Amino acid sequence: MVMMNKVDDNPSRAERAHATRELILTAAERLFAEHGVLAVSNRQVSEAAGQGNNTAVGYHFGTKADLVRAIARKHLAQIEEIRQRMVADIGDPADVRAWITCLVRPVTEHLAEVGSPTWFARFGAQVMTDPTLRPILVEETQSSPSLVRILSGLNACLSDLPDDVRAERYDMARQLLVHMIAERERALADNTPTPRASWHDAATGLVDALVGLWLAPVTNDS
Amino acid sequence: MVMMNKVDDNPSRAERAHATRELILTAAERLFAEHGVLAVSNRQVSEAAGQGNNTAVGYHFGTKADLVRAIARKHLAQIEEIRQRMVADIGDPADVRAWITCLVRPVTEHLAEVGSPTWFARFGAQVMTDPTLRPILVEETQSSPSLVRILSGLNACLSDLPDDVRAERYDMARQLLVHMIAERERALADNTPTPRASWHDAATGLVDALVGLWLAPVTNDS
DNA sequence: CATGTATTAAGTCAAGTGATTGACTTAGAC
DNA sequence: GTCTAAGTCAATCACTTGACTTAATACATG
Numbered sequence A, B: 001m002v003m004m005n006k007v008d009d010n011p012s013r014a015e016r017a018h019a020t021r022e023l024i025l026t027a028a029e030r031l032f033a034e035h036g037v038l039a040v041s042n043r044q045v046s047e048a049a050g051q052g053n054n055t056a057v058g059y060h061f062g063t064k065a066d067l068v069r070a071i072a073r074k075h076l077a078q079i080e081e082i083r084q085r086m087v088a089d090i091g092d093p094a095d096v097r098a099w100i101t102c103l104v105r106p107v108t109e110h111l112a113e114v115g116s117p118t119w120f121a122r123f124g125a126q127v128m129t130d131p132t133l134r135p136i137l138v139e140e141t142q143s144s145p146s147l148v149r150i151l152s153g154l155n156a157c158l159s160d161l162p163d164d165v166r167a168e169r170y171d172m173a174r175q176l177l178v179h180m181i182a183e184r185e186r187a188l189a190d191n192t193p194t195p196r197a198s199w200h201d202a203a204t205g206l207v208d209a210l211v212g213l214w215l216a217p218v219t220n221d222s
Numbered sequence C: 001c002a003t004g005t006a007t008t009a010a011g012t013c014a015a016g017t018g019a020t021t022g023a024c025t026t027a028g029a030c
Numbered sequence D: 001g002t003c004t005a006a007g008t009c010a011a012t013c014a015c016t017t018g019a020c021t022t023a024a025t026a027c028a029t030g
Helices: A013-035 A042-048 A056-060 A064-088 A096-114 A120-129 A134-142 A145-157 A163-190 A199-215 B013-035 B042-048 B056-060 B064-088 B096-114 B120-129 B134-142 B145-157 B163-190 B199-215
Strands: none
Touching: A013 A042, A013 A056, A013 A064, A013 A120, A042 A056, A042 A064, A064 A096, A064 A120, A064 A134, A064 A145, A096 A120, A096 A145, A096 A163, A096 A199, A120 A134, A120 A163, A120 B120, A145 A163, A163 A199, A163 B163, A163 B199, A199 B163, A199 B199, B013 B042, B013 B056, B013 B064, B013 B120, B042 B056, B042 B064, B064 B096, B064 B120, B064 B134, B064 B145, B096 B120, B096 B145, B096 B163, B096 B199, B120 B134, B120 B163, B145 B163, B163 B199
């Protein structure tokens, strides 16, 4: 007779805690993407994560903002890893397209790695748009050394652009990246046709567009 | 002795109803932009609109989705008006920049007309990102004849682009427009510096970027 | 003038929320 | 084997929410 049905695997206390943390994270990510971050209560997250009680989220993460931050951290860390590699491998530091590729591909590659269905893109787009959640993601993003590296690389390539326009177009690139991957993710979830067959191809399309956007001539006045 | 303090003006029943409808609309727009659509309850909207009754929103509009639709309609109608004029006045129908201008300027011009502070841009960005609210705005937007006119005009100019890429870049233009004006509106509300001094200049920057984006060469593979 | 009706006010209700609490289980330290 | 603390669970708290009910107000119509 077995002592308990737990003997087959030996989940240490820390392991079990980590496991439920992961369960909560993925459940929350899915629910947030599907129904909206604010429309989902901590209770629903706990239940969807298979936790019988409603305290699970509060116990492991605290407030919902903390949960959002944890989800963001998890993905951003993996994206940062890919991005660091790509930045390190960059060939010609005067090539605008190379820097833009470093901006786009780590994200799409991460989504491709996670495998369908993904929820992070829709989650991220929502968080960036919500006035109360946005600062969380902005804060977590700013702490990326590879991103500031890319920024300075782009600045060097585009030194003839006015500072304001550079800042403006960097904003545009961020918005485009965040919301276009969310759009594609939505289409995949809805079985709606997508203009590109894979995340890789979608990234190509984005890079094409961003290169054009960044190199576009600047109208002085009017 | 006056009969009542209502004698000074003579608001007919319909006028009063319309007035409170407007009060509710603007109050809701502001609260939604500031705190998020889902974070604001119909009660809060009613109170902010100066209605002692907490069901005022429900009475005049129905559900919150209906309220969102009403806010969207109000602004989209005015934007549509400007856009119709601009499309009618278009000079060279083979000029990509002209069509893109018709896409961008009506929106910025409307925001400039409304006058600071504006809330519609942040409101719109949120609605477009929320999975449950998004269909409302999409639906309301599709009913714009001038937009489909612009679309076909652009298609004619860019007939050498593959269909998929054209669709993709139209999506990009939409996302960029929606979220960049929201970004600027946020900055204005926060007293954060903006890359452009006026809505007109911001539109110029957007048009510049979109022209570059749309005319960018297409990478065939990889 | 009288009656009906649209609008606003005020109060109530069940359902659902985050947070707190204390009891229970169990892994690891001694 | 006992003890401790991490992790889980169930119950409860005060509070907010949308929906509903009822009453008061004031305009419109005959």
